[in-house]
Amino acid sequence: MNYWIYFSNYAIVAIVFWLFCILFQVLKSTCHKPILILFFAVLGTLSVVIFTFNLWQNLDRPPMRTLGETRLWYALFLPVIGIITYLRWKYKWLLNYSLAMAAMFLIINYCNPDTYNKALMPALQSVWFVPHVLVYIFSYALLAASSIVACYGLFEYYKGNYKDSILQLANNLVYVGFGFLSLGLLFGALWAKEAWGHYWTWDPKETWAMLTWLGYLIYIHMRYRYPNSVKPVLISLALAFVVLLLCWFGVNYMPSAAQSVHTYSNT
Amino acid sequence: MEIFNLEKHKPVKKKLWNYPWNYKESFIIAIGLLFTGYLLQVSTRTNIKAIGAPVNYIIGGVFIGMLLLLHFTSRSHPWVKWLRSVPASVSAIGLVLIQAVIMGTLPQQNFVEGVKPDAFGFSFVLNSWPFLIAQLYFLTTLGLATLNRMTPWQWKNWGFVLNHLGLFIAMTAGILGSGDLKRYTMKLYENQLVWGAETEKGVMIPMPLAFELTSFDMETFAPKLAFADIKNNSIETKGVNALRMIAKGDSYDYKGYKIKVVDYIENSKFTGNGYFHVNEEGAAPSALIEVKSAVIDTTAWISCGSFATQYSYLQLNDKEAIVMLQPEAKKYSSHVNVFVKGGKNDKTVIEVNKPYKVDGWKVYQLSYDEKYGKWSKLSVIELVRDPWLPVVYSGILMMIIGAVYLIFKGRGTVV
Numbered sequence: 001m002n003y004w005i006y007f008s009n010y011a012i013v014a015i016v017f018w019l020f021c022i023l024f025q026v027l028k029s030t031c032h033k034p035i036l037i038l039f040f041a042v043l044g045t046l047s048v049v050i051f052t053f054n055l056w057q058n059l060d061r062p063p064m065r066t067l068g069e070t071r072l073w074y075a076l077f078l079p080v081i082g083i084i085t086y087l088r089w090k091y092k093w094l095l096n097y098s099l100a101m102a103a104m105f106l107i108i109n110y111c112n113p114d115t116y117n118k119a120l121m122p123a124l125q126s127v128w129f130v131p132h133v134l135v136y137i138f139s140y141a142l143l144a145a146s147s148i149v150a151c152y153g154l155f156e157y158y159k160g161n162y163k164d165s166i167l168q169l170a171n172n173l174v175y176v177g178f179g180f181l182s183l184g185l186l187f188g189a190l191w192a193k194e195a196w197g198h199y200w201t202w203d204p205k206e207t208w209a210m211l212t213w214l215g216y217l218i219y220i221h222m223r224y225r226y227p228n229s230v231k232p233v234l235i236s237l238a239l240a241f242v243v244l245l246l247c248w249f250g251v252n253y254m255p256s257a258a259q260s261v262h263t264y265s266n267t
Numbered sequence: 268m269e270i271f272n273l274e275k276h277k278p279v280k281k282k283l284w285n286y287p288w289n290y291k292e293s294f295i296i297a298i299g300l301l302f303t304g305y306l307l308q309v310s311t312r313t314n315i316k317a318i319g320a321p322v323n324y325i326i327g328g329v330f331i332g333m334l335l336l337l338h339f340t341s342r343s344h345p346w347v348k349w350l351r352s353v354p355a356s357v358s359a360i361g362l363v364l365i366q367a368v369i370m371g372t373l374p375q376q377n378f379v380e381g382v383k384p385d386a387f388g389f390s391f392v393l394n395s396w397p398f399l400i401a402q403l404y405f406l407t408t409l410g411l412a413t414l415n416r417m418t419p420w421q422w423k424n425w426g427f428v429l430n431h432l433g434l435f436i437a438m439t440a441g442i443l444g445s446g447d448l449k450r451y452t453m454k455l456y457e458n459q460l461v462w463g464a465e466t467e468k469g470v471m472i473p474m475p476l477a478f479e480l481t482s483f484d485m486e487t488f489a490p491k492l493a494f495a496d497i498k499n500n501s502i503e504t505k506g507v508n509a510l511r512m513i514a515k516g517d518s519y520d521y522k523g524y525k526i527k528v529v530d531y532i533e534n535s536k537f538t539g540n541g542y543f544h545v546n547e548e549g550a551a552p553s554a555l556i557e558v559k560s561a562v563i564d565t566t567a568w569i570s571c572g573s574f575a576t577q578y579s580y581l582q583l584n585d586k587e588a589i590v591m592l593q594p595e596a597k598k599y600s601s602h603v604n605v606f607v608k609g610g611k612n613d614k615t616v617i618e619v620n621k622p623y624k625v626d627g628w629k630v631y632q633l634s635y636d637e638k639y640g641k642w643s644k645l646s647v648i649e650l651v652r653d654p655w656l657p658v659v660y661s662g663i664l665m666m667i668i669g670a671v672y673l674i675f676k677g678r679g680t681v682v
Contacts (some may be wrong), residue, residue, distance in 0.1 A: 002507060002508060002511065002519070004507040005507050005508075007507070009439070030310060033542070083630045097287070107598045108355075112505075113505075113507040114507070114508070115504055115506070115507065115508075115509045115511075116507060116508065116511050117510055117512070118488065119488045119491075119512070119595045119597075120597075120678035121595065122596055122597070122598055122599060122618075122619035122620065123597065123619055123620060125598070125619070125620060126620045130570065136321035154490070175423035175673050175674075175676065176673070176674050178670075178673060179671065179673035180670075180674065182438070182667075182669075182673070183667065183670045183671070183674075184668050185665055186663050189310050189663060194620055194621075194657075195619065195620050195631075196620065196631065197450065197629060197649055197653075198448075198450075198651070199441075199659065199663075200441065202370060202393060204377070206334055207367050207370050208371045209383050210367055211364060211367050211368060211371060214360050214363060214364045215364070216365075217360055217362050218357055218361065221353050221357050221360070221416050222353070222357060223355055224353060225352075225353035225354070225357075236642075240580075249370070254371070254372050255372065255373055256338035256370075256371060256372055256373055256374050256375065267535055
């Protein structure tokens with residue numbers, strides 16, 4: 001059975017619940033009831049979780065191979081991060097942003113449906129497959145959130161009502177995201193050694209993964225050195241996300257891509 | 268609620284090149300290094316080769332000795348202070364970043380005889396001067412910053428040290444070790460004892476080990492149905508039901524066609540009027556499919572064929588056809604006898620992701636004769652010897668622990 005045919009049902013359910021979540025923030029009678037807001041955010045996310053779980057069961061392999069499958073994980077992790085940051089720091093805008101981004105990824109997947117493919121090439125049949133991809137996508141989601149915080153911070157900065165707490169939030173997200181990004185990179189190196197005999201081959205995807213890592217490394221160091229400087233670190237954080245996007249999607253379109261064994265397949 | 272105050276953050280005015288050096292000086296020096304690198308590259312036109320033992324040990328020793336000397340004799344010299352500072356490291360990261368952007372964007376060539384390398388080394392960044400200098404600068408700032416936090420030892424610095432020392436060890440050992448890395452391939456044909464291996468340049472060399480392939484095994488996934496564009500000779504891959512794996516009894520809709528897999532034979536051959544199950548070499552999968560639409564209602568055999576049997580597809584109109592794609596490999600492995608010169612003999616299975624270790628070598632399943640697929644009589648294995656691997660791995664392990672530290676520290680890190 002091809003489980004992707006049920007995707008639209010789950011996606012619609014998720015998006016409707018998330019719309020409710022946003023609606024209850026606007027309505028005067030409910031905007032001070034975080035439980036209600038959280039409830040619908042969680043329900044929508046559960047819909048994506050259930051679909052992903054069932055897809056995994058039906059594919060007989062981890063659904064982490066195609067671009068559509070990675071988008072699905074993104075649509076799962078982003079709201080989770082939004083909900084956690086809302087619980088912890090009460091950022092409504094970040095919760096809404098993560099829900100909107102997740103909805104966008106669900107819509108992209110609906111417009112470019114993934115094909116039904118159980119095949120998993122032998123090199124991917126490794127104990128490292130699931131940890132490598134999961135920590136990577138989770139870190140992408142965290143770092144995406146951090147860069148959005150940076151853009152928001154820049155916006156507030158130019159409006160003249162920047163608050164230190166914005167950069168604190170970005171920093172918290174970057175540290176955790178960077179830790180996961182490093183783990184993804186290192187797990188990938190260990191896996192590659194088992195599969196091909198070399199932990200680092202400078203494949204274009206690997207090179208861009210390192211670039212992403214270096215980008216956030218610059219942010220961390222700048223922030224560490226001048227904890228009070230604002231504009232340069234916000235700009236560096238926003239730029240690091242551009243590198244991340246190039247690494248995730250952009251590599252496929254670069255002149256070097258022809259040499260890559262690492263591009264996501266579309267099938 | 269603290270409103271941000273612009274005045275507070277204005278840096279104190281300082282003349283350029285007055286100590287302590289800051290971002291401006293760091294970036295000027297980094298640009299100078301970049302310029303020097305390209306000048307060296309353009310004037311020498313070299314393609315720097317990795318250096319093997321014992322020279323790499325000497326270079327490594329000299330480099331680390333130099334860092335230790337700088338640290339322990341001139342720890343408070345303004346240059347040493349600057350070299351381990353954040354501005355220097357940020358400029359060093361930037362320098363490596365520039366090289367990596369070029370490497371990740373432009374195609375990198377593995378040099379073939381007769382192809383003229385470009386003057387700036389853009390097509391062989393890894394072996395060019397600018398990259399070498401960027402790495403050297405990076406490792407110098409990293410090494411000095413690490414030493415500074417390690418001496419005197421304080422337990423509160425363990426996370427910092429794991430991350431920085433780990434990266435220093437992994438990178439230094441990776442760069443120096445690449446000269447000692449040996450990577451050979453061996454072509455194994457069934458029941459032939461092979462002692463010689465081929466280098467990356469295709470030179471045959473004798474080996475202290477031999478392999479004899481007793482059998483090559485391959486499992487495949489079920490093949491997939493695809494819509495092919497006859498005019499462009501391309502396969503359509505759009506939609507949830509595109510490229511669906513063939514299973515007997517499966518029925519579904521795709522682009523207005525109702526498709527049903529009436530029968531599926533994994534091992535078959537074509538004889539006269541259809542495909543029949545056989546148990547012999549070169550047998551190919553085939554399927555009897557029923558296709559219905561407003562204009563078509565037909566049943567036909569399709570097969571991806573093999574070197575021994577016919578390939579068939581179902582033409583729908585003058586533009587489209589339904590074809591069966593070659594099945595994809597699920598698992599392939601070589602059953603081999605291993606002979607070690609003056610050592611023990613062994614019998615083993617080498618599989619993708621499950622390399623076999625013998626006598627300091629790791630043996631990988633690399634490829635097979637693709638034309639024959641699961642009927643291949645050839646298996647290509649790869650032998651890799653990487654004496655620096657334990658050192659690189661110790662660096663990687665430190666970084667893994669360091670990354671976990673970052674994740675847990677994360678929240679409280681507002682300095």
